[in-house]
Amino acid sequence: MFLLLAFAIPSPAQKLAITFDDLPLNGTLPPGVTRAETTRDVLAILKKRHVPPVYGFINGKRLEGDADGAEALKLWAAAEPFGNHTYSHMDLEKNTVEAYEHDIEENEPVLELLEAKDNWRWLRYPYLHEGDTVEKRRAVRAYLKAHNYRIAQVTLDWEDYLWNFAYARCAAMNDQKAISWLHSSYLDTASEFLDLGREQAKLIYGHDINYVLLMHLGAYSSTILPDALDLLKKKGFKLVTLEEAESDPIYDGDPDVGLHDAGTFLDQWMQVKQIKYPPHAEKPYKELESTCQ
């Protein structure tokens, strides 16, 4: 009897924070769709599903001469928190530390205008590139610390932006067959990489962790988000804030080496610790690139 009861108690849900990059918009939109409308739709879904506050990471340069983008950002800022994704979406691997720090700073007036409180002092590294040399990595980390920034790490990622680009094309062509493939391939890939991320955590730390999921706000977001949220629930994740997810001590760690295009925080550790990846399906890069072209 006791044994049966023990099995009936569900294991504690794994905590996960959703984050969105490239605000006001990642990729392109189908004709006639606005950035403001896209943002409004995503915000409505987050609200309806009672998702705890979701950080959006802003590139101020995307606002230049773009009233629609400015409107989208105002909507986001009125509903959800946001952080710094550098002004121009700068790649630390292709630029100096000085240029990179300048790009972080150049983004701050926009963030200050949107929110007087300093809770935007979170940096999401564009391309998740934290430095191709250990000197660059250390210098930017020291700068962030000195300027009271926290690093918005990523521990789960299925490169959802690939579907934003493809969906914008397929929706413009109204190709229903392709759109239905986008739907199934997105959810298959998300499922595969959620499982893979958890296996990675167990290989690196020996146990599950609090996760931070990377998504990109774009053409496909409002269409797929309800199903993506269902999938997270089915997989046993409990949605929490970024602050709560990153209260897990694993986020205090630092591989402290120069890495080239190493991926998520977990991918970085896999490389540093030379851990072999468990078998998994690859993302359908080629198909996503060629569909609806």
Ligand SMILES: [Zn+2]
């Ligand atoms: Zn980005």
